[in-house]
Amino acid sequence: xxxxxxxxxxxxxxxxxxxxxxxxxxxxxxxxxxxxxxxxxxxxxxxxxxxxxxxxxxxxxxxxxxxxxxxxxxxxxxxxxxxxxxxxxxxxxxxxxxxxxxxxxxxxxxxxxxx
Amino acid sequence: xxxxxxxxxxxxxxxxxxxxxxxxxxxxxxxxxxxxxxxxxxxxxxxxxxxxxxxxxxxxxxxxxxxxxxxxxxxxxxxxxxxxxxxxxxxxxxxxxxxxxxxxxxxxxxxxxxxxx
Numbered sequence: 001x002x003x004x005x006x007x008x009x010x011x012x013x014x015x016x017x018x019x020x021x022x023x024x025x026x027x028x029x030x031x032x033x034x035x036x037x038x039x040x041x042x043x044x045x046x047x048x049x050x051x052x053x054x055x056x057x058x059x060x061x062x063x064x065x066x067x068x069x070x071x072x073x074x075x076x077x078x079x080x081x082x083x084x085x086x087x088x089x090x091x092x093x094x095x096x097x098x099x100x101x102x103x104x105x106x107x108x109x110x111x112x113x114x115x
Numbered sequence: 116x117x118x119x120x121x122x123x124x125x126x127x128x129x130x131x132x133x134x135x136x137x138x139x140x141x142x143x144x145x146x147x148x149x150x151x152x153x154x155x156x157x158x159x160x161x162x163x164x165x166x167x168x169x170x171x172x173x174x175x176x177x178x179x180x181x182x183x184x185x186x187x188x189x190x191x192x193x194x195x196x197x198x199x200x201x202x203x204x205x206x207x208x209x210x211x212x213x214x215x216x217x218x219x220x221x222x223x224x225x226x227x228x229x230x231x232x
Contacts, residue, residue: 032220043121043208043225051220090158094221100172101147101212103221105159 002027004093006106014114019078021109023091026072033074034092035065038108044090050074061085086113117143119211121224128199128231136194136227138209145211148192149221150184153206165192189213199231 007022025033035047048059055067065076074091091106118141128134138148147166151159163179165171165186173179181203183195192211196203206228210221 034220036223041228044223046223049220100164102164103149103161103210105151105161107158 002031002093002095002102002104004091004104004106006089006091006109008109009107010110010112012112012114013081015083016080019076019081019085019111021076021089021091021111023074023076023106024072025074025091025093027093027095029095031093031095033065033067034094035059035063035074035076036090036092038088038090040087047076047089081111081113083113083115086111117141117211117213117222119145119209119222119224121209121227123227124225125228126230128229130200130231131198133195133197134199134229136196136207136209136229138192138194138211138224140190140211140213140222143211143213144189145192145213146189147212147221148186149210149212150182150192150194151208151210153208153226159208162194196229199229201231204229204231 003026005024033050036044038044047063048057050057050067058064063078067074089109094103120139122137150162152162153159161174162177163171163173163184165184167186167189171184186192206226208226210223212221
């Protein structure tokens with residue numbers, strides 16, 4: 001069965017410092033992994049995705065994530081936080097399992113950026 | 116990426132009435148569509164999965180008679196909240212997936228904010 005664990009419910013950083021949002025997953029099959037961002041009262045925006053190609057994935061707005069199969073992790077990073085990065089971030093896993101295709105969301109991590 | 120359009124973006128309805136939310140894939144054929152519900156400050160919870168031309172599969176705890184899902188064509192799925200109550204107020208998001216059965220990416224609509232008064 002699939003599962004996604006976002007290890008931090010809240011992360012607070014200062015503007016200009018690095019961002020690390022942690023995500024671990026479990027999947028019985030070859031999963032695809034995604035990070036989405038949601039600003040208050042808005043829909044979802046895809047930041048980046050891993051679909052069995054390069055393990056280091058670069059996304060929009062300077063974000064990137066590395067798929068580490070041995071650690072079952074897909075942590076999201078950014079070298080330098082900007083105030084506009086403050087939002088909710090969701091790690092998502094999709095795969096075609098015995099129960100059919102499913103997409104499972106993590107619980108989300110709220111990123112706060114201090115001036 | 117592919118575009119999924121969800122309508123309306125916001126709706127306010129009276130308690131006891133029904134509300135229909137549409138989810139359309141604009142530039143691809145969506146063999147599978149998904150409906151999610153998001154409570155304030157929480158993650159998205161999968162409500163149901165629908166395949167074109169067949170009945171939706173509901174997740175445990177989701178009332179299928181309350182949340183009617185129709186996926187009559189490869190580009191349109193609808194979610195109808197019947198006899199809405201204030202506790203149904205929430206953010207509803209659809210996603211659509213098409214192409215190869217091996218395709219594991221789904222594309223999301225912008226969501227519908229439902230308020231029942």
